[in-house]
Amino acid sequence: MAEKQKRFQLLQGNEACVEGALAAGMRFFAGYPITPSTEIAERSAVRLPQVGGKFMQMEDEIASIAAALGASVAGTKSMTATSGPGFSLKQENIGYATIAEIPIVIVDVMRSGPSTGLPTSPSQGDVMQAKWGTHGDHPVIAICPCSVQDTFNQTVRAFNLAERFRTPVILLMDEIVGHMREGCEIIPPDELEIHNRNTHMINSMPYAFGEGQYVPHMTSFGDGHLYNITGLFHDEAGFPTNDNQIAGEENDRIMKKIQIYKYSGILDYEEYQMEDADIGIVCYGGTTRAVREAVDEARDMGYNVGMFRPVTLWPFPEYELVSRARQLRRLIVVEHNYGQVLLTVEGIIKGDTKVEFIGKVNGTAISPTEIIKKIEEGDE
Amino acid sequence: MLKGKKLCTEPEWCKGCGYCAEFCPKKVLIIRQEKVVVENPDDCICCGLCEQRCPDYAIWVEEA
Amino acid sequence: MPSKLVQETMRTRRLPHIWCPGCGHGILMRDVCQAIYNVGLPKERVAIVSGIGCSSRAAGYMNYNTLHTTHGRAIAFATGIKMARPELHVIVVTGDGDAAAIGGNHLIHACRRNIDMTVVIFNNNIYGMTGGQYSPTTPTGEKGTTAPYGNIDGDFDLPKLSEAAGATYTARGDCFHVPQMIRLIENGIRHKGFSVIEGVSICPTYYGRKNKKGSAVDMMHWQEQNCIDIKKAAKMEPAELEGKVLLGEFSRVEGRPEYVEEYDKIIHIAGGDR
Numbered sequence: 001m002a003e004k005q006k007r008f009q010l011l012q013g014n015e016a017c018v019e020g021a022l023a024a025g026m027r028f029f030a031g032y033p034i035t036p037s038t039e040i041a042e043r044s045a046v047r048l049p050q051v052g053g054k055f056m057q058m059e060d061e062i063a064s065i066a067a068a069l070g071a072s073v074a075g076t077k078s079m080t081a082t083s084g085p086g087f088s089l090k091q092e093n094i095g096y097a098t099i100a101e102i103p104i105v106i107v108d109v110m111r112s113g114p115s116t117g118l119p120t121s122p123s124q125g126d127v128m129q130a131k132w133g134t135h136g137d138h139p140v141i142a143i144c145p146c147s148v149q150d151t152f153n154q155t156v157r158a159f160n161l162a163e164r165f166r167t168p169v170i171l172l173m174d175e176i177v178g179h180m181r182e183g184c185e186i187i188p189p190d191e192l193e194i195h196n197r198n199t200h201m202i203n204s205m206p207y208a209f210g211e212g213q214y215v216p217h218m219t220s221f222g223d224g225h226l227y228n229i230t231g232l233f234h235d236e237a238g239f240p241t242n243d244n245q246i247a248g249e250e251n252d253r254i255m256k257k258i259q260i261y262k263y264s265g266i267l268d269y270e271e272y273q274m275e276d277a278d279i280g281i282v283c284y285g286g287t288t289r290a291v292r293e294a295v296d297e298a299r300d301m302g303y304n305v306g307m308f309r310p311v312t313l314w315p316f317p318e319y320e321l322v323s324r325a326r327q328l329r330r331l332i333v334v335e336h337n338y339g340q341v342l343l344t345v346e347g348i349i350k351g352d353t354k355v356e357f358i359g360k361v362n363g364t365a366i367s368p369t370e371i372i373k374k375i376e377e378g379d380e
Numbered sequence: 381m382l383k384g385k386k387l388c389t390e391p392e393w394c395k396g397c398g399y400c401a402e403f404c405p406k407k408v409l410i411i412r413q414e415k416v417v418v419e420n421p422d423d424c425i426c427c428g429l430c431e432q433r434c435p436d437y438a439i440w441v442e443e444a
Numbered sequence: 445m446p447s448k449l450v451q452e453t454m455r456t457r458r459l460p461h462i463w464c465p466g467c468g469h470g471i472l473m474r475d476v477c478q479a480i481y482n483v484g485l486p487k488e489r490v491a492i493v494s495g496i497g498c499s500s501r502a503a504g505y506m507n508y509n510t511l512h513t514t515h516g517r518a519i520a521f522a523t524g525i526k527m528a529r530p531e532l533h534v535i536v537v538t539g540d541g542d543a544a545a546i547g548g549n550h551l552i553h554a555c556r557r558n559i560d561m562t563v564v565i566f567n568n569n570i571y572g573m574t575g576g577q578y579s580p581t582t583p584t585g586e587k588g589t590t591a592p593y594g595n596i597d598g599d600f601d602l603p604k605l606s607e608a609a610g611a612t613y614t615a616r617g618d619c620f621h622v623p624q625m626i627r628l629i630e631n632g633i634r635h636k637g638f639s640v641i642e643g644v645s646i647c648p649t650y651y652g653r654k655n656k657k658g659s660a661v662d663m664m665h666w667q668e669q670n671c672i673d674i675k676k677a678a679k680m681e682p683a684e685l686e687g688k689v690l691l692g693e694f695s696r697v698e699g700r701p702e703y704v705e706e707y708d709k710i711i712h713i714a715g716g717d718r
Contacts, residue, residue, distance in 0.1 A: 028528055049714035054527050054707055059553035063520035066513065066550075070493070070524025073511060074532070078524070096514050221509040222529045224488045228455075228504050230512035239458060239504055240512075390446055393459060397466035397648075402661045431447065432622035433664070435470025436460055440447035 011184040013151045013177040014039035014081075017107060018047055019186045020155030021079050024194060026105075027053035028071035028078040030064040032086060035119040036175045037109035040081035061086035065093040065106065072102050073229065075199075075220030077159055081107035084117065087126055087133070094168050095134030096231045098254065101207070101216065103162035103197055105155070107171045109178040110285075110336075112363045121363030122175040122286055127340040130170045131314050137251070139258035141266055142170040142314040146288035148182045154311065156187075160195040161266060165257055166215055172313060174336065176286030176365060201225050205236040207250075214257035258315060268311035269320055273299065277306030279375060280324065280353075282345055283334040284310050287366050291334055294371035303375055313341070318348045325353045330378055332356045334366060354378075385426040386444045391415045394438035400430035409439075453477035453487075455507050462501055464572075466660025468619040468645035472566050473502045475622060475643065476537060479629035480508075491532045493522040495547060497573050499539030499566035499645075506537075516547030519554045522561055530704045533633060534561040540581040541571045544600050548580070555609035555638050559703035562632040562639045565602055568647035576650030587654045602642040603694040612637035612697040618644040620667040621691060628693065637702050644671060644689060 011019070017040055021029070029048055031041035041057065048055040054071075058064040061082055068078035082090060087108040097104050110126045112118035126133075130142040143158050145151040151173065158169040198217040202208040206227040209216045216236075219225040232240035233247040241247065258266065273295050274280065283291040291307050298305045308324060310317050325331055331353050333342040342357050349355055358374050360366050387408070396414030401407075406423040409416055409430060416439055418424070431440040446456055454477060463469050480490055490508040494500035496515035503510040509532070513521045518536045526534045543551050543565045551563070570588055571577040578588030578595045581602065585594050603614035613635040617625030625643055632639030644667065646652070648660040657663050667689075674692035677685055711717050 028524065030524065046714075049707075049711045049716045052711055052716035054711075056523070056527065058520065058523075059549050062517060063523075063550050063553070066517040066520035067524035067527070069513075070511070070521035070526075071528035072524070073521075074491075074525045074528035076528040078528075092514055093517065220529075221491050221511070221525060222488065222532050226487060226507055226509055228510045228512065230504065231514060232512070239455075388447075393446070395460070395465035397660045399466070399661060399664055402664070432474075433471055433619065435463065435465075435467055437446050437450045437454075437470070437474065438460075440450075442447060 005186050008183060008185055010181060011148055012039055013145070013148050013173060013180050014109065015043050016148045016152040016184045017081070017155045017171065017173065018043040019184070020152040021105065021159065022047060022051060023187060023189050023192055024156040024159035025077045025189070025196070026079050026159065027051070028068060028076045029080065030056045030058050030067035031081050032058055032061045032064050034083045034086045036111055036178050037081045037083045037107060039178070040107060061089035062093065065090045065104070068104055069093060069097055069102050072104050073221050075223070077103070077163070079105040079107065081109070083109045083111045084113045084126060085115070087129060091133040095136060095138060097168040098134065098138045099231055100229050101166035101218070101254070103166055104168050105158045105162055105171055106168055107173060110172065110174040112361065118363040120175065122336055122365055123361065123363070124174050124285060124336040124340070125361070126172065127313065127335070127337065130172050139255050140170065140314045141167060141258060141312065142172045144172045144284040144311060144313045145177055146285055146309065147177065148180055148184045151177060152184055152186065156192055160193070163195045163197045164215070164265070165261060166197065166218055167258065172285065174286040199223065206238045207234060208236045209253070214253055214260055262315055266312055266315065267317055269317040270309040270311055271324070272307040272309070274306035274308060274324060277304050278328055279303060279305045279330045279332070280328045281305065281307050281332045281334055281371065282321070282341065283307060284313055284341065287334045287336065290366050290368045291371060294368040294375070297368060298372055298375050303379070305375060316344050321345065322348055325349050325351065328353045330354050330356060332358060332374060334358045334371060336360055336366065384444050385441055387418055387421065387424050387426065388440055388442055389416050389418060390438045393436045395436050397435060399433045399435070400439050403429055403433060405429065449474070449478060449481060453481055453507055454505050458505050461505055463498060464649040466646060466648040467498070468568065468647070469499055469502065469566050471619045471622065472564070472625070472643040472645055473505065475625045476502070476535065476564055476629055477506060478626045479633060480535070482626065482630050483633050485533050485633070489531060489533055491522070491525050491534045492537055493518045493525065493534060494537045495539070495542035497539040497542045497571065498568065499537060500542060502537045516542055516545070517550065518542065519547060519550040519563060523554060523559055526559055526561055526704060527707070535633070536561060536563040538563060538565055540565060540567040540569060541579045544580040544602060544605070551606065552609035555606050555611040555640070557703040558610060558612055558637045558700055560636055560638070562629070562641070564629060565640065565642045566645045567602065567642050568645040568651055570647050570651035572647050572650050576654055589654070603640060606640035607695045610638070611640045612700050613639035614694040616642040616644065616689070616691050616694065618667045618671045618689070618691055619646050620664055620671060624691060631693065635696065637697070637700060
């Protein structure tokens with residue numbers, strides 16, 4: 001008999017990811033062992049058959065995302081999980097999911113790199129890969145949870161966005177969040193807002209969309225509509241085309257659907273102590289906890305510091321940060337890389353706000369002390 | 381032509397590979413200007429070998 | 445109006461197909477459709493999954509649930525479909541490069557799992573879509589645009605490779621012996637487990653031209669004379685078999701556990717069916 005899950009559990013971020021996925025309706029997972037994401041596969045292997053779902057350990061990372069996409073085409077909510085090297089390997093099929101418009105959640109628990117790097121150490125080096133990793137121009141949704149509970153919640157949201165917008169969603173975790181262990185409330189599905197893809201095909205066309213709509217509906221293989229899915233540019237019927245106008249329009253629609261619905265649930269960010277701040281700190285994922293503590297301590301020391309955390313990293317909450325930056329003298333970007341979100345922030349902050357940076361890539365976590373030191377140095 | 385059956389062609393689909401003509405046991409078919417032509421329809425025994433080996437579905441036997 | 449079979453099983457509005465004059469792939473695609481038709485599978489219960497390359501364009505012409513995936517990954521996508529919807533008959537249409545080079549790992553591991561699906565490999569001994577580079581089934585010594593002095597790699601025997609990896613039905617047919625090829629695919633579809641059927645194709649444009657094999661008709665004659673049934677071959681001397689290609693059923697193992705059914709047992713043990 002399947003064990004009934006206790007509502008409150010002490011979990012790792014990786015484990016909470018699986019519980020969030022199950023609550024969102026995941027019934028297929030395919031993966032390949034890789035540190036520091038392996039616990040996602042391990043818990044999926046235990047939990048999926050308990051709820052009638054299926055887990056597969058595939059022969060490699062590419063097969064894992066491919067199998068998950070196959071299951072999604074057949075109507076099953078699917079996920080795969082990996083870390084740096086495996087994320088590189090999955091990129092081609094992320095692009096396939098984008099153009100074929102197949103819902104899927106891809107978890108990347110970031111670790112130090114490049115290459116094998118420091119497999120057990122924290123990093124946030126895949127931020128730009130999440131955005132630009134697959135070839136060709138394309139939109140992307142990437143979400144960065146910062147704690148165990150947030151991982152549960154954001155995994156649910158990742159599935160919802162994938163289903164609503166027929167798109168791959170990247171859950172960009174990092175080693176700190178993945179291996180962090182804390183209390184987590186496993187919220188049952190009936191208490192959550194769960195979205196499922198619209199399976200009513202428009203005009204019997206798999207890629208037709210309604211007036212003013214950008215997301216075609218998706219019938220599952222086996223449901224009676226015989227149609228074609230391809231990674232080539234295709235017409236409304238799903239068949240390959242070399243027609244430049246159709247190709248251009250399709251590309252535009254796929255880009256636009258993420259832009260248009262940005263404010264319909266895709267965008268998400270958190271502010272902490274920002275109301276009266278004149279120094280802002282931008283952080284996400286695993287650095288959040290250190291930043292929050294630094295904000296508290298620095299405020300005790302008399303600095304008006306606040307935190308701005310993009311929860312949805314891509315698309316970036318550009319307007320929201322720019323609006324907030326008007327009140328700031330200084331904006332400090334904190335991340336475990338050489339400045340990937342920094343690039344974005346520098347690109348959008350054009351004004352009097354000075355943009356500064358704390359980056360760390362030696363495999364150790366950024367501490368609150370380092371952040372406070374930076375705050376103090378800049379105001380000497 | 382065998383009673384109750386007929387040999388049909390779709391010249392637009394024919395790419396002129398010549399399999400049908402080459403392997404027709406009764407030499408019913410020829411390729412003219414890169415298209416299949418039923419030259420000797422009366423000799424056709426409707427064996428269907430041309431249909432089986434036509435890569436382009438441009439020739440087939442059907443019930444008359 | 446084309447033949448009844450073509451009307452029933454193909455997307456006639458998409459025809460004529462893109463393959464070159466004399467390309468064996470058209471014959472093999474028809475064989476797959478005929479086999480599905482003969483077995484009597486309802487169309488909505490058939491999923492055709494292909495990768496990338498000449499062979500894989502077949503999916504778009506076949507009137508079933510069709511998924512044209514990425515290069516080499518068709519079997520992995522197909523595995524996900526089969527796991528999610530075991531009631532679907534999953535048929536992978538792939539090529540020699542797609543299945544045995546970039547997708548070789550997926551092929552052998554799917555063999556090992558013995559998951560119930562049918563893989564038909566259109567083997568034209570070359571990468572056709574990219575213009576004639578040598579493939580894992582280009583015979584040693586023969587040429588491709590990337591083997592201008594002759595291929596020094598060994599070549600795969602696809603049914604033997606699949607059998608060794610655990611496939612429970614392996615066979616080879618060609619373009620000349622059409623009824624046999626249809627029968628082999630039918631048997632593969634009916635077989636519960638992982639089936640691999642190689643279809644020896646004909647590529648007059650690249651493989652043929654590069655290796656001075658003559659016209660398409662010459663290449664078809666070559667199959668007529670050199671593709672020999674495995675039963676007939678058993679009575680022939682080794683010297684007579686030199687350079688011949690064997691056709692027929694190479695292996696069939698009944699009773700080995702099938703992957704989806706085995707996973708159902710795991711669901712039962714875990715309590716997910718209650």
